[in-house]
Amino acid sequence: MTSHAATAPAALPAETTTASAASKALTAGIAGIALTIVGYFVSGAQVAAMSWLVGVTYWTAMAIGFLLLVLIHHVVDASWSVVIRRQWEHGLASFKWLALLFLPLLISAWVKPGLVWPWMDLSHPIHGGTVGTDVLYAKKAGFLNLNMFTGMTVGFFGSWILLSYLLRKASFSQDNDGAAKWTFMNRRTSAVGVIVAALSLTFAAVYWVKSLEYHWFSTMYGVWFFANCMRGGLSLGIIIMVWLLHRGDYKGVYNTNHIHCISTLAFAFTVFWAYVTFSQYFLIWNANVPEETFWYNIREINADGSPNQWKYVGIIAILFGHFVVPFCLMLSYRFKTTPVIIRRIAVWILAVILIDMCYNILPALKLPNGDPQPFFSITLLWVLTSVVGVGGVCVWSYLKSFPTTKLIPIRDPRIVESLTHHE
Amino acid sequence: MAAQIYGLIATFETVPDVYHAAQKVRDAGYRNWDCISPTPIHGMDGAMGLKRSIVPRISLAGGITGFCTGMLLIWYADAFTYPLVVGGKPYFSPMFAFPVSYELTILFTAFATIGGMFLVNRLPMHYHPVLKYDKIPRGMSDTFFIVIETRDPRFNAANTKALLEQVGGKDIKELEA
Numbered sequence: 001m002t003s004h005a006a007t008a009p010a011a012l013p014a015e016t017t018t019a020s021a022a023s024k025a026l027t028a029g030i031a032g033i034a035l036t037i038v039g040y041f042v043s044g045a046q047v048a049a050m051s052w053l054v055g056v057t058y059w060t061a062m063a064i065g066f067l068l069l070v071l072i073h074h075v076v077d078a079s080w081s082v083v084i085r086r087q088w089e090h091g092l093a094s095f096k097w098l099a100l101l102f103l104p105l106l107i108s109a110w111v112k113p114g115l116v117w118p119w120m121d122l123s124h125p126i127h128g129g130t131v132g133t134d135v136l137y138a139k140k141a142g143f144l145n146l147n148m149f150t151g152m153t154v155g156f157f158g159s160w161i162l163l164s165y166l167l168r169k170a171s172f173s174q175d176n177d178g179a180a181k182w183t184f185m186n187r188r189t190s191a192v193g194v195i196v197a198a199l200s201l202t203f204a205a206v207y208w209v210k211s212l213e214y215h216w217f218s219t220m221y222g223v224w225f226f227a228n229c230m231r232g233g234l235s236l237g238i239i240i241m242v243w244l245l246h247r248g249d250y251k252g253v254y255n256t257n258h259i260h261c262i263s264t265l266a267f268a269f270t271v272f273w274a275y276v277t278f279s280q281y282f283l284i285w286n287a288n289v290p291e292e293t294f295w296y297n298i299r300e301i302n303a304d305g306s307p308n309q310w311k312y313v314g315i316i317a318i319l320f321g322h323f324v325v326p327f328c329l330m331l332s333y334r335f336k337t338t339p340v341i342i343r344r345i346a347v348w349i350l351a352v353i354l355i356d357m358c359y360n361i362l363p364a365l366k367l368p369n370g371d372p373q374p375f376f377s378i379t380l381l382w383v384l385t386s387v388v389g390v391g392g393v394c395v396w397s398y399l400k401s402f403p404t405t406k407l408i409p410i411r412d413p414r415i416v417e418s419l420t421h422h423e
Numbered sequence: 424m425a426a427q428i429y430g431l432i433a434t435f436e437t438v439p440d441v442y443h444a445a446q447k448v449r450d451a452g453y454r455n456w457d458c459i460s461p462t463p464i465h466g467m468d469g470a471m472g473l474k475r476s477i478v479p480r481i482s483l484a485g486g487i488t489g490f491c492t493g494m495l496l497i498w499y500a501d502a503f504t505y506p507l508v509v510g511g512k513p514y515f516s517p518m519f520a521f522p523v524s525y526e527l528t529i530l531f532t533a534f535a536t537i538g539g540m541f542l543v544n545r546l547p548m549h550y551h552p553v554l555k556y557d558k559i560p561r562g563m564s565d566t567f568f569i570v571i572e573t574r575d576p577r578f579n580a581a582n583t584k585a586l587l588e589q590v591g592g593k594d595i596k597e598l599e600a
Binding site: 282 | 475479512
């Protein structure tokens with residue numbers, strides 16, 4: 001039976017301090033960054049930069065997931081998600097730090113072009129010639145050039161930071177005065193913002209990740225990235241929800257239907273991710289055009305035809321880990337509504353999203369003979385330190401924002417509807 | 424010959440009345456009984472002790488059947504009865520069978536869900552004994568009822584009537600089958 005929070009709790013739990021957890025997160029973040037710098041000296045600039053790209057892209061995807069969830073919440077005027085929306089808004093505080101953490105990559109692009117993205121260096125050898133003489137580059141040069149890359153990246157972070165600022169300000173102001181205008185303002189911001197976010201995340205995925213192999217093209221790429229953003233945002237949302245529930249903050253707020261809704265949405269995006277990822281693979285497999293198939297070939301076989309590690313990463317982690325396992329588990333109502341179980345599934349999804357990012361980014365690192373570096377290499381260590389480094393800063397920014405407002409938007413017009421949410 | 428009795432019906436005035444009465448009927452261990460309400464009552468499924476529907480399991484069975492049908496269909500047509508090389512691809516690969524399997528998974532899941540729902544809720548139902556009760560139209564506007572059927576193993580004319588009285592039911596009547 002569902003427990004009902006028919007009346008809003010008389011006194012919300014005091015905003016218990018998260019200061020110690022925040023400082024722990026920041027310590028972990030700085031340690032991760034420091035270790036990645038060690039990686040720079042141990043494994044060289046290219047490996048460290050590529051690992052850092054995985055870390056920053058991974059956490060940016062999570063933050064974009066939060067942003068999209070808040071935008072969609074306002075656009076469709078959702079009611080159930082009001083009790084969790086505030087936590088997503090706190091998560092948006094990470095964008096300005098992510099922009100700062102992306103800066104080393106942007107600087108590397110200017111100081112040492114071609115370190116991460118080969119097309120930035122016109123003398124970079126490719127298929128017997130150089131990028132500069134490559135007709136496929138010449139055709140794309142209007143889009144793939146350093147000025148565009150820099151401007152667009154600044155634009156992506158600028159638009160995300162601006163949207164986050166507007167959404168947070170309106171939502172937090174409503175706690176004080178309860179004015180309906182903030183809800184309308186957020187709805188207008190979101191109507192525009194949802195388009196801005198969709199375009200910016202697509203181009204970010206194309207510039208940061210897809211252009212690592214600039215010969216390759218896939219119209220599904222932005223959608224693939226979007227699916228990962230949503231899955232990441234929802235999984236982190238589940239983890240935060242269970243955390244607040246176990247801490248006691250959600251007493252009188254939470255009911256089973258809230259976690260059922262967020263888990264069902266996570267389930268839906270599991271199917272969506274599989275649909276998109278399979279479509280991309282299937283169309284390339286079926287058309288069998290060399291400009292496209294090479295991207296999957298280097299993720300399956302070495303130049304001599306022997307299978308490489310990425311083949312097994314693709315089958316085990318991407319096909320089964322990213323889709324089959326969470327899909328089968330989340331078919332069950334009991335698993336979706338038992339906080340401890342769904343939290344485990346959410347952690348699992350977050351882990352496989354990271355492997356998905358590695359699968360898309362790391363094979364761009366080549367061995368001396370031209371084959372991609374294997375999955376299990378020292379690079380993986382620097383990927384993990386980067387993820388801890390960027391993640392620590394993101395979690396710190398969330399925890400720092402957390403005590404500055406009420407736990408839930410208590411004066412949102414739909415708060416009572418959300419508190420009494422029933423499937 | 425006296426008409427067969429379908430069950431006992433009791434009237435309740437308010438949502439809390441019928442909600443708490445339902446909890447007590449549930450706790451008394453009855454199985455074949457129902458509440459009649461003009462509006463959905465949040466949490467009534469729990470108050471009545473209803474388990475989750477088995478329809479999702481029927482849906483899953485439909486989905487698995489659909490997926491296997493799609494795979495078999497493509498294998499049967501392309502690799503078994505009339506093997507033909509198309510586009511240099513193998514006779515059979517789950518890759519190109521997948522879109523068909525995927526569509527059939529959804530189609531069969533939808534059929535199983537709709538069919539399963541009608542099987543489980545036994546609709547459309549053209550006749551129900553409570554329709555003979557002259558006050559039943561009020562169950563569509565402002566009154567709530569609880570009906571306990573005689574086929575319930577715990578049914579006993581005197582005890583069940585006493586239970587309904589004890590939980591606050593008014594105007595307890597026998598319903599003709």
